[in-house]
Amino acid sequence: MNIPIIRKVLERNDAAARENRELFDSSGIFCIDLLGGAGCGKTTLLEMLLPRLASSMRIAVLEGDLETTRDAERIAALGVPAIQLLTEGGCHLTATHVRRALDQVPLESTDLLMIENVGNPICPANFELGEHCRIAVLSATEGDDKPLKYPLLFRTAAAVVISKCDLLPHVRFDPGRARAEINRINPDARVFLTSNTPNSDLDELTHWISVKTRQAHGAPMLT
Amino acid sequence: MNIPIIRKVLERNDAAARENRELFDSSGIFCIDLLGGAGCGKTTLLEMLLPRLASSMRIAVLEGDLETTRDAERIAALGVPAIQLLTEGGCHLTATHVRRALDQVPLESTDLLMIENVGNPICPANFELGEHCRIAVLSATEGDDKPLKYPLLFRTAAAVVISKCDLLPHVRFDPGRARAEINRINPDARVFLTSNTPNSDLDELTHWISVKTRQAHGAPMLT
Numbered sequence: 001m002n003i004p005i006i007r008k009v010l011e012r013n014d015a016a017a018r019e020n021r022e023l024f025d026s027s028g029i030f031c032i033d034l035l036g037g038a039g040c041g042k043t044t045l046l047e048m049l050l051p052r053l054a055s056s057m058r059i060a061v062l063e064g065d066l067e068t069t070r071d072a073e074r075i076a077a078l079g080v081p082a083i084q085l086l087t088e089g090g091c092h093l094t095a096t097h098v099r100r101a102l103d104q105v106p107l108e109s110t111d112l113l114m115i116e117n118v119g120n121p122i123c124p125a126n127f128e129l130g131e132h133c134r135i136a137v138l139s140a141t142e143g144d145d146k147p148l149k150y151p152l153l154f155r156t157a158a159a160v161v162i163s164k165c166d167l168l169p170h171v172r173f174d175p176g177r178a179r180a181e182i183n184r185i186n187p188d189a190r191v192f193l194t195s196n197t198p199n200s201d202l203d204e205l206t207h208w209i210s211v212k213t214r215q216a217h218g219a220p221m222l223t
Numbered sequence: 224m225n226i227p228i229i230r231k232v233l234e235r236n237d238a239a240a241r242e243n244r245e246l247f248d249s250s251g252i253f254c255i256d257l258l259g260g261a262g263c264g265k266t267t268l269l270e271m272l273l274p275r276l277a278s279s280m281r282i283a284v285l286e287g288d289l290e291t292t293r294d295a296e297r298i299a300a301l302g303v304p305a306i307q308l309l310t311e312g313g314c315h316l317t318a319t320h321v322r323r324a325l326d327q328v329p330l331e332s333t334d335l336l337m338i339e340n341v342g343n344p345i346c347p348a349n350f351e352l353g354e355h356c357r358i359a360v361l362s363a364t365e366g367d368d369k370p371l372k373y374p375l376l377f378r379t380a381a382a383v384v385i386s387k388c389d390l391l392p393h394v395r396f397d398p399g400r401a402r403a404e405i406n407r408i409n410p411d412a413r414v415f416l417t418s419n420t421p422n423s424d425l426d427e428l429t430h431w432i433s434v435k436t437r438q439a440h441g442a443p444m445l446t
Contacts, residue, residue: 068368091343143262
């Protein structure tokens with residue numbers, strides 16, 4: 001594909017992303033784009049986070065997927081409004097996908113909009129959706145060389161979640177090395193280690209999202 | 224991106240793929256495209272397979288990656304000729320990428336060409352490279368819902384490898400369910416369960432590849 005066409009596609013997307021961002025800001029919505037490879041645990045992370053966050057804020061979720069509505073069903077089962085965006089084979093969400101779905105989001109009664117992108121560590125990182133920040137997910141079973149392999153994803157993420165850390169005893173994955181590589185690419189990125197066990201940074205991540213959301217709303221920071 | 228542009232890109236790719244295929248056939252090369260998500264274990268699978276295959280055939284490997292040459296270095300360490308294809312941020316290999324790299328492949332002394340595609344279960348499945356068959360890799364840590372989520376990948380694969388099966392005791396992944404969903408999408412697909420333990424279908428997979436390669440060369444089938 002030639003460069004002028006790619007540039008035009010990205011410019012059109014960026015214009016739509018700016019419109020989304022203006023709508024989020026005027027509606028008092030903080031928007032997070034959640035990115036990562038297929039099966040890295042994005043939906044499971046949402047299943048763990050949403051019940052913790054839902055006590056202090058009103059949340060809506062956009063679920064990006066190629067073909068199925070399974071992830072949206074998993075989120076809706078938590079009692080959180082979930083809208084499925086099907087890309088019909090497309091490998092990433094665009095700002096236009098998001099804009100179309102916003103008709104179904106109760107904007108006035110939403111504080112935090114979480115967008116779960118398509119499972120792909122590459123293409124989605126090129127497309128701004130209007131989000132205020134990105135969280136990248138990397139599972140401990142994928143290998144600690146992934147930050148170097150997919151630098152755009154990790155360079156543009158405000159936080160990186162290393163998921164499935166309960167499997168660390170069984171895989172060759174050095175969380176220290178992964179953290180160092182992430183922070184070499186992106187010195188400001190916060191890194192959180194999560195798992196399905198109590199020994200996890202889930203509380204810290206919940207707190208981080210809460211603070212970011214409250215800050216965006218002009219409310220005083222949590223202490 | 225609009226449909227006519229996508230169609231034109233795919234048509235141009237298919238033409239290049241046909242040329243590659245003709246070159247493979249006239250050179251007596253059997254070509255396999257290895258596809259799967261980031262960190263699903265494609266390079267590790269090659270590290271396990273190549274020493275087993277190398278005793279009976281001459282192999283070359285093309286390694287697709289976005290930015291780094293790590294995977295090609297891992298393969299070259301096995302003594303197998305490995306050529307790195309960098310897509311410079313692109314999310315899939317194209318037939319043109321492959322055609323350019325073939326200058327560096329010793330065509331006359333190669334029986335099997337393995338192409339490891341970019342770590343992405345979505346886009347690479349749309350691009351024929353001239354391969355004779357595809358092997359899809361799905362790791363047990365990704366979740367058994369992935370065949371339904373990425374149907375094109377599993378529909379077009381002659382074989383599916385469920386990797387990292389040594390982790391099955393630690394994850395919610397039902398190999399029977401995965402196998403059933405794969406064969407519902409693609410009734411002809413062979414499914415192999417692999418792991419880094421002796422209890423694995425690695426011998427069966429090695430045999431399957433050997434037979435396919437020998438058949439392509441007109442040699443009698445292994446028994």
